[in-house]
Amino acid sequence: MVVRGIAASDGIGIGKAVCIREETYTFSDAQFAGKEKEKERLEEGIASFTEETKKLAEKIRKSSGEKEADILLGHITMLHDPFMLSQMQENIETGRCAENAVDAVCTMYADMFAAVEDELMRQRAADVRDIKARLLAILSGKAPIDLSRLPKDSVLVAKELTPSMTVELQTENVSAILTEQGGKTSHSAILARGLELPAVLGVAGITETVKEGEGLIVDGTEGMAILSPDTKTTAQYRKKQEKAREEKKQLSVYRDRPTKDADGQRYEVFANIGSPKEAEQAVQNGAEGIGLFRTEFLFMDRSSLPSEEEQYDAYAEVARYMKGKKVVIRTLDVGGDKEIPYLSMGKEENPFLGYRAIRYCLSHKEQFRVQLRAILRAGAIHGNLCIMLPFITSVEEIREAKALLEVCKKELRNEGKAFDEKISVGIMTETPASVLLAELLAKEADFFSIGTNDLTQYILAADRGNPKVEYLYDECHPAVLRGIQKVIEAAKKAGIPVAMCGAAAAEAKLIPLFLAWGLEEFSVTPSDILPTRKRISSWRKSDAKAAEKEAMGLSTGAGIAGYLTGVLKNRE
Ligand code: PEP
Numbered sequence: 106m107v108v109r110g111i112a113a114s115d116g117i118g119i120g121k122a123v124c125i126r127e128e129t130y131t132f133s134d135a136q137f138a139g140k141e142k143e144k145e146r147l148e149e150g151i152a153s154f155t156e157e158t159k160k161l162a163e164k165i166r167k168s169s170g171e172k173e174a175d176i177l178l179g180h181i182t183m184l185h186d187p188f189m190l191s192q193m194q195e196n197i198e199t200g201r202c203a204e205n206a207v208d209a210v211c212t213m214y215a216d217m218f219a220a221v222e223d224e225l226m227r228q229r230a231a232d233v234r235d236i237k238a239r240l241l242a243i244l245s246g247k248a249p250i251d252l253s254r255l256p257k258d259s260v261l262v263a264k265e266l267t268p269s270m271t272v273e274l275q276t277e278n279v280s281a282i283l284t285e286q287g288g289k290t291s292h293s294a295i296l297a298r299g300l301e302l303p304a305v306l307g308v309a310g311i312t313e314t315v316k317e318g319e320g321l322i323v324d325g326t327e328g329m330a331i332l333s334p335d336t337k338t339t340a341q342y343r344k345k346q347e348k349a350r351e352e353k354k355q356l357s358v359y360r361d362r363p364t365k366d367a368d369g370q371r372y373e374v375f376a377n378i379g380s381p382k383e384a385e386q387a388v389q390n391g392a393e394g395i396g397l398f399r400t401e402f403l404f405m406d407r408s409s410l411p412s413e414e415e416q417y418d419a420y421a422e423v424a425r426y427m428k429g430k431k432v433v434i435r436t437l438d439v440g441g442d443k444e445i446p447y448l449s450m451g452k453e454e455n456p457f458l459g460y461r462a463i464r465y466c467l468s469h470k471e472q473f474r475v476q477l478r479a480i481l482r483a484g485a486i487h488g489n490l491c492i493m494l495p496f497i498t499s500v501e502e503i504r505e506a507k508a509l510l511e512v513c514k515k516e517l518r519n520e521g522k523a524f525d526e527k528i529s530v531g532i533m534t535e536t537p538a539s540v541l542l543a544e545l546l547a548k549e550a551d552f553f554s555i556g557t558n559d560l561t562q563y564i565l566a567a568d569r570g571n572p573k574v575e576y577l578y579d580e581c582h583p584a585v586l587r588g589i590q591k592v593i594e595a596a597k598k599a600g601i602p603v604a605m606c607g608a609a610a611a612e613a614k615l616i617p618l619f620l621a622w623g624l625e626e627f628s629v630t631p632s633d634i635l636p637t638r639k640r641i642s643s644w645r646k647s648d649a650k651a652a653e654k655e656a657m658g659l660s661t662g663a664g665i666a667g668y669l670t671g672v673l674k675n676r677e
Pocket residue numbers: 397399438535555556557558559560606607608
């Protein structure tokens with residue numbers, strides 16, 4: 106039997122099911138020992154919980170990393186939320202025992218979070234359920250589920266993978282994870298990836314379907330699992346597993362190497378990140394710098410603008426983490442599909458052609474100033490920060506932003522605050538206007554970074570998020586490729602660096618074209634760094650140029666894609 110779910114963590118795991126069923130605790134208000142006593146028990150329970158969680162977080166920090174530890178530490182903050190606490194105490198006031206108070210309040214919060222559309226909110230439901238289970242285990246004096254002694258080749262089957270479960274997990278005995286709940290960006294997925302275990306999440310009813318000890322194959326790359334596979338299928342998957350392991354091993358060789366093509370020419374592969382924490386993942390994956398920090402994520406998931414200090418802390422954290430390597434910070438790219446409710450930008454007929462990115466910032470200079478000051482100040486730490494302006498369509502926009510930057514520098518000078526006087530200011534080339542004006546913009550900007558995600562949608566007039574026009578959205582379209590080529594050529598002629606931070610930078614078949622045109626900086630999601638470095642290393646400039654000549658002589662996107670795919674196949 107084959108079941109499908111969300112491909113949350115890459116790889117293939119083969120083993121036997123170990124089903125984690127939720128522990129049920131029995132308690133009743135009949136055990137109520139008086140208001141004061143129950144409140145005392147609750148307080149003691151919370152104190153033990155806090156103590157235990159800190160220890161678990163320390164353990165997970167060592168085994169998985171900062172991000173995973175922070176998820177657990179977040180549980181302490183949640184449980185200490187004054188509102189949640191007072192609701193538990195109020196429950197006790199009405200004659201309920203501490204366990205019932207915890208159960209009632211946590212269940213209410215978990216249900217409330219689970220009902221929200223937002224993925225991040227739904228993650229909180231999982232966190233609250235984890236808090237509830239552990240706090241109830243403490244209050245009932247029961248040991249939590251022991252995952253430290255699992256048999257070899259266990260496939261963990263659970264309602265959800267909770268942060269506390271992952272700490273106890275002996276990963277060498279676990280071959281995969283299969284759960285009922287959790288999305289691609291859920292905490293369960295982050296944790297599974299942190300543990301480097303294949304995982305398929307969101308398989309409805311799987312804890313009921315699978316029998317304890319049943320044979321299982323979990324394909325975390327494809328997002329499917331096979332229950333009770335026959336020997337032939339198992340053998341096939343073992344082969345696949347071996348191949349994937351081999352590929353991974355080969356890639357790890359590239360982690361600490363500089364990026365070079367087969368002729369020995371140097372390139373750089375940077376990371377795209379959305380938060381300071383992702384810088385850690387970038388470094389672990391061998392990033393030579395940060396080519397795009399999408400700062401809009403600092404503005405999301407909150408109810409008011411982040412202050413200069415908050416922004417400074419975030420940029421400084423990345424700067425320190427990257428230890429002098431280049432970090433490109435993109436100023437707020439709001440609008441389009443990136444909505445920030447508290448900015449009240451109003452509804453627009455065509456948000457992608459509307460009030461977004463640099464347009465919004467230049468008409469809210471007070472807000473823009475805060476971000477520019479924070480970046481300038483964080484730039485003083487290693488002098489390695491660069492400012493990148495998104496969605497540029499004219500020379501005036503660059504001039505206006507740079508004038509504001511000078512105002513900020515003057516202010517900081519007067520205030521006696523340290524900042525980077527020589528910070529470079531580049532632009533995203535992601536609009537047709539920026540391609541057509543590339544020569545002129547290169548005189549105003551210190552560098553270019555090609556945003557192929559937007560450039561493709563604007564050149565082809567095909568919304569990047571609309572499935573109905575997905576067939577038109579094509580990075581191999583000759584118009585898009587000519588646009589990219591023109592931008593690279595203009596930058597080279599002007600002697601300014603040019604990078605690419607759109608998804609095309611990680612597209613294997615396009616690499617020979619980029620190399621032929623002289624692109625030297627690629628910025629990709631952290632997991633694409635090593636594959637991109639490997640791909641670049643396999644090309645000689647002469648071969649790349651020959652492939653480019655042939656490809657650019659073709660007149661359709663399908664023709665170009667087909668030809669380049671064939672070239673890659675022949676080289677395997
Ligand atoms: C792009 O447009 O290619 C880009 C990198 O920016 P974003 O995906 O954030 O719009």
